Amino acid sequence: MTNLPVLFVALPLAMGFLYILLLKQRPYVAEIVSVAVTLVLLLLALSLAGAGTFQDGYLVTSFNLPVGGWDIPLGINIFLDGLTVFMLIVVNLVSFAVILYSVNYLQRYTSRTYFYSLILFMLAGMNGMLITGDLFNLFVFLELASVSSYILVSFGVEAEELEAAFKYLVMGAIASALILLAVILVYLVTGTLNMAYAAQFIQEQGMNRALYFAFALFMMGFSLKAALIPFHAWLPDAHPSAPAPISAMLSGVVIKVLGVYAMLRVGFNVFDLGADPVFLNLLLVIGGISMIIGVLLALYQWDIKRLFAYHSISQMGYVIMAVGLGTSLGIAAGLFHLFNHAIFKSLLFLNSGAIEAATGTRSLKKMGGLAKLMPVTGVTSMVGSLSISGVPPFNGFWSKVLIIFAAVLAGRPVYALLAVIGSILTLASFMKVQRYAFWGKSHLSEKKQNSNLEAPLFMKVSMLFLAIFCIFLSFLIVPVLREMILTPAGEDLIRGASGYLARVGIL
Amino acid sequence: MLNQLDLIMPLAIVLPLFTGILAVIVPSRLKVIKELIVVVTLVSLLIGAVGLAIAPNQELLWGGLRSDGLAVFIFFFTVFFAAVNAIYAFGTESEAERSNEFFAYFLWTIGAAAGVIFSTNMILFLSFWGFLGLTLYLMIGLAGPSASAAAKKTMLITGGADAFLILGLAMLFLLNLPGESVDGLAALMSNAGSAMDLWSQQPVSGTYGVLAFLLLSLTAFSKAGALPLHTWVPDAGEKAKPTTAAFLPGSLDKLLGIYFLYRICTEIFSFSASSWAVIYLMAIGALTIISAVMLALVQHNIRRLLGYHAVSQVGYMVLGLATLNPIGMAGGLFHMLNNAIYKSALFLCAGNVEDAAGTGELEKLGGLGKLMPLTSISMLIAALAISGIPPLNGFVSKWLVYRGLIETGEAGGALWIIWLLAAMFGSALTLASFIKVMHSVFWSTPSTRINLEKIREVNYFRTLPVLILAGICIVFGVAYTYPLYTFIAPAVATLEEFVALNLFAAWNAAVAAALLVLAVVAGIFLYWLFDSLKDLRRVPTWVGGSVHDPERAYFPGTEFYRTIDEMPLLNKIFSLQKKGYFDVYELFSGLSLSIASYFSNSHTGVLTTYVTWALVGLIIYLFVFMGMW
Secondary structure (H helix, E strand, O other), rough: OOOOOHHHHHHHHHHHHHHHHHHOHHHHHHHHHHHHHHHHHHHHHHHHHOOEEEEOOEOOOOOEEHHHOOOOOOOEEEEHHHHHHHHHOOOOOOHHHHHHHHHHHHOOOOOOOHHHHHHHHHHHHHHHHHEEEHHHHHHHHHHHHHHHHHHOOOOOHEEEHHHHEEEEEEHHHHHHHHHHHHHHHHHHHHHHHEEHHHHHHHHHHOOOHHHHHEEEEHHHHHHHOOOOOOOOHHHHHHHHHHOOOHHHHEEEEEEHHHHHHHHHHHHHOOOOOOOOOHHHHHHHHHHHHHHHHHHHHHHHHHHHHHHHHHHHHHHHHHHHHHOOOOOHHHHHHHHHHHHHHHHHHHHHHHHHHHHHHOOOOHHHHOOOOHHOOHHHHHHHHHHHHHHHHHOOOOOOHHHHHHHHHHOOOOOOHHHHHHHHHHHHHHHHHHHHHHHHHHHHHOOOHHHHHOOOOOOOHHHHHHHHHHHHHHHHHHHOHHHHHHHHHHHHHHHHHHHHHHHHHHHHOOO | OOHHHHOOOHHHHHHHHHHHHHHHOOOOOOHOOOOOHHHHHHHHHHHHHHHHHHHOOOOOOOOEEEHHHHHHHHHHHHHHHHHHHHHHHHOOOOOOOOOHHHHHHHHHHHHHHHHHHEEEEHHHHHHHHHHHHHHHHHHOOOHHHHHHHHHHHHHHHHHHHHHHHHHHHHHHHHHHHOOOOOHHHHHHHHHHHHOOOOOOOEEEEEEHHHHHHHHHHHHHHHHOOOOOOOOHHHHHHHHHHHHHHHHHHHHHHHHHHHHHHHHHHEEEEEOOOHHHHHHHHHEEEHHHHHHHHHHHHOOOOOHHHHHHHHHHHHHHHHHEEEEEEHHHHHHHHHHHHHHHHHHHHHHHHHHHHHHHHHEOOOOOOOOOOOOOHHHHHHHHHHHHHHHHOOHHHHHHHHHHHHHHHHHHHOOOOOHHHHHHHHHHHHHHHHHHHHHHHHHHHHHHOOOOOOOOOHOOOOOOHHHHHHHHHHHHHHHHHOHHHHHHHHHHHHHHHHHHHHHHHOOOOOOOHHHHHHHHHHHHHHHHHHHHHHHHHHOOOOOOOOOOEEEOOOOOOOHHHHHHHHHHOOOOOHHHHHHHHOOOOHHOOOOOOOOHHHHEEEHHHHHOOOHHHHHHHHHHHHHHHHHHHHHOO
């Protein structure tokens, strides 16, 4: 059992290479294997959620494995705590649904084997970022995930995709370079690349000017990966241009792991700024701005995928703002919203893929009446829209309530008001989607209106799977599940560097 | 004691939610099974309501659920209106294409309504309230593509109000926590019993007290349809199916919105009659009455017109509640009940007319009175009731509201005369607009714009509900002590206190009714007398020796009301209103779209610009963090 977390990286990475070597002519094998791999990883992640021990009323997870037998700080360690397990569940759950969906969706593309090997590289990169306890290793996995995502955005190799991928590449490379520079600075000052030892150094010696400089660079890099305003501009081009399953991965999990997770891990656990008013205020301000401007931009769109993409900016704003409240409740609400957003946003992008495949358009003005023609897509997209708009009984409602309560209780009513306004605007733009795509008068051709436009089997199964999770995740706030999944993640953040050191086992 | 009764409340919520799921699963062609599910659910709920009523004024605690006289009263009538509308739906929706969805939403609405009525826990209340908005949206959407805009608008207004409700409740929660802090999710959830309690009687002072009161009352207004969040009601009334319009904006949303407002004024907050909150509520009430009835006067679609009246009548309820004295509050609650009765009757009658004639435009209708006698009689009774003509129920409750207002004057209020005048003026205008409806649809010369030959009275499933409702309008008007003492008295005071108020000092309904009937009979007799004495002859109109084109000789009732539309000042207001200047929804969407277009235009797709933004962000970060040290 103790060595199993290695599989989160090893399995997808190995498969990705094997596909290219062996399966270029047999993409169908790659499909089956990929579905199996992600299912195994999902089950593994879920089993980890129950593998800790109960302390202080919640489940404490802490695995610390030195890789290759070299103990830290000489070697690299694989480290899992509540936050890691929480994120692993999010990532592997969405990946499983997305790859299941791709089985049908990818039929219209060539070189499908490359697709599966790239998406597994991306998954390996994200899982690696989550389980590593080493700063440079974090950067390497971040680059692995980023580079695979640049290529996947351009997978359609049309002019639009290539342009979007180029912008994404340039901006992503700037962020990566700054993150690398920050890692170097941390090594220069603390003499270690291990997160725990760096955290110990910072705790003992305190912050200095060079470390603050490094942290500012980290923040910029991770903000760009998380697409917070004003670093967001690549996202509305890149996310819609990618094939629908990749859009779902990018908006669903990539921005969260590469951006939000890395930012919080480094900020709270390494630099121990969890109680620092400047850091928290910055999170509040940047989160609030992203939340409002992102949704306003979304409101103006008629391209369904672009609209969803702008909402990702806005929803990341919610998460960052809630965490920036700095209270235990705020952090729990933020992480809960992160999980919820991963589910409903990937569902919505999968819906948009089904619509695009059926109607051949992404413009809301050219759709209409789809609820009747594609019932499964219609119902699941309704579930997704209601979830993101925060309508009960779907998961988005509970995290919205918690965020607003957390903001008021933290003495920040203005941010609570911003969250309310943001949620109304979100509702407005999703009511627009529902009206123009599904309910309103049809603008499709006669032939299309009389044919069966519903998505094929695996796409339907995948969308239904995520839609069920939109309801099921509401139960994440009931005691047992909360103490197994949500509370440990929040607690591991709020305990800052000292909590992290205790988990790793050096004090 | 009475522990079994505690189970009624959770069952009343869960049962319809569950049978709603059954209604989705049952295959569409098994019409009888679906109807059976609805009937069984409603009958069990009715038994449950009676069971709860056995212990009146007793608080039955079960988690966050509580029931008292008022809750039982509202719940009973929720089930009652559901039953009346179910009968109508059996005649219309059972055959319809999406009947499964209709009955599922219908049952879910009832379950969520029971949740709203009995919940006193904030989180429970919020989720049921929000779910109710969702079923409303889905039910309006059932009418097809033409209703999609109305559904969107409704969802946005009610859903937007829900978001503000969360903010208001969060503030209320903070007020309920004296000096404690809530750390973490577990602590928040475990506060369910104490600080999460809605009925905390907070004062409406202090920043959070005032804001929470305003936000909660706005939510109640959005549901009931009072200014300024009323604009979804006319749209939904016109575009939704008649059953939906009668059930939700017509009756249930009024019950629940006013119920919530009543709780806000009594249990959730507590303020005296001299508080600013009273003036605020009264002003909203008076403004709602006048402005909505003015708009109703100039409408040309029958259900849109009814929708504006559904808004206007809410003003009386708000006025009644805001008096804070037992007479006025009893009047407000009674008016809420009466309005739900005649308003759903009116919506269903309008549905019958539309179904028979194929249109709801007043210009096209005419002369249907003899063709649809049952619908016509029911609509007449309901129209007289809404206009407050004695001895019908609308008169009784308006009378109580007036008396409540006068009493606030006796207690020292200054502005009561304004509110009273607004209420009475509104009543007169209501009558005027219903004369327009009755004339245009039923009494005028037979219309030449529709094919009258095919028009028949609709089937019994559709006439029975309106006849029942019209009958209740008469019964509650003549035997008003019965509903007042049975339903309303337990809600506002004890029965003894209530009887001692001497509600109708000089009013004797039986005598008044007898006199009125006598007057009507005399009138009919005189009409018949003159009609038979004079030698009348009906001929086509002639102009210049040729028969006038019948289309040009046809004067629909709406023409007589053109003067209102064209009055010097009013025409300006009406034209602004048509452009959406008084519609919160239009203003809000206009504002946000104009801001959005500014941001959107700055996203030109030029990479260098984007990189510049990111570098500016980096510089800001560097300033922030380097300044920390």
